[in-house]
Amino acid sequence: MAPSRRRSLFRPCIDLHDGEVKQIVGGTLYEDDASRMKTNFVASHPASYYAALYKEHNLEGGHVIKLGPGNDDAAKEALAAWPGHLQIGGGVTADNAREWLDAGASKVIVTSYLFPDGRFSLDRLRAVCAAVGKDRLVVDVSCRRRDDRWLVAMNKWQTITDMEVCEESLDALAEYCSEFLVHAADVEGLCQGIDEELVQKLGEWVTIPTTYAGGAKSVSDLELVDRLSKGKVDLTFGRQATLALTWGW
Template structure:
């Protein structure tokens, strides 16, 4: 019998105004830039981080292209008009959120059209969300605008017909390094049927094991502000070693 799948570490490169930065996600806003809380600003370029990931064969990360054509995904402003351009530029997949929610209302037509145009295998749907009561609602536009879509099994099953992966930032804990949203991770493990990466709040290498336990190995984890290459304390090299042991 094949070994059961285990959660692995997935890389990321977060860009803001052209620089690699780690930001407390809930403070992002167009209207109040003075409240933006930045945890880290890198001296290195996005391409340098992409090269690090390439050397260690960490595929499926988001978001830089030139240093590793075909190895990384890109998100941010992706639409039906530019998705193929980014794929032609070297993205392995494109990540889309806001385009699917004109005026905050989900458009199945846009999703179907985009999936048909580029192929579902090249499409990642970002269902990053904010908690409202006992529910999680998809958030867009720097996670400031709440859409009409609840993150639920029914909706994830529907979306999975048109994409190959989900990306889920827990925006309420993103960048805080105070722990993951364990309830959300557990629910994702129960709900998802395609590869899924969770981001938000990871603070220790043991969080990878926690995500594995909570999700039954169905959800992968990305580290941001807590990672040592981004100014934090979690060892990037130890995470790479852990991935190797799990493979």
């Protein structure tokens, strides 16, 4: 009998903006104009509440993303609620990555630090890998679509970098990290469906654990991600533990 293949899993998340747990439409998070930001959901509970809920229901593999300044305290409270089980991203560099592990993060997630002036720096990737080790590093290759390609986007997904998300680039990055996180920024927060083509391509390309985020609207999207990626890509939702517990994952 052939062994059963891996199946895609639900991964929880906590997105923080101004210290609050929010679901933001990804393409509206502008650095210089907060009035243009669109928010679908603002939680009534603090980040630590959701972290404790994930702990209670053993929802592993989740991440905390700091979207801009003013989120460090909330992030540390979430990590303290379930130390060693949540990843942290947002403003992570080679200089502060170890501090976040000491604060309770299981892994650190890095994006913008790797792209000074929008250009990929292998030296910076090596530096942060040396600071925390490959096993505790996640590279965020969140991206925006340009014609028939996906390009890594940084600075709250507003700055397009020189790196294309493709098999070649993912293979190169995988030498220095243990996971990928991929937000499809063009559909992030819209709850109108995932980027099916991107998920399928990720299933073909990735060789290490990978979590996709962006556009998921119902439990059927997890089944869709599983089918499209052949179980190689996991899925995260932005409405935090409410959906996870409702659907019994």
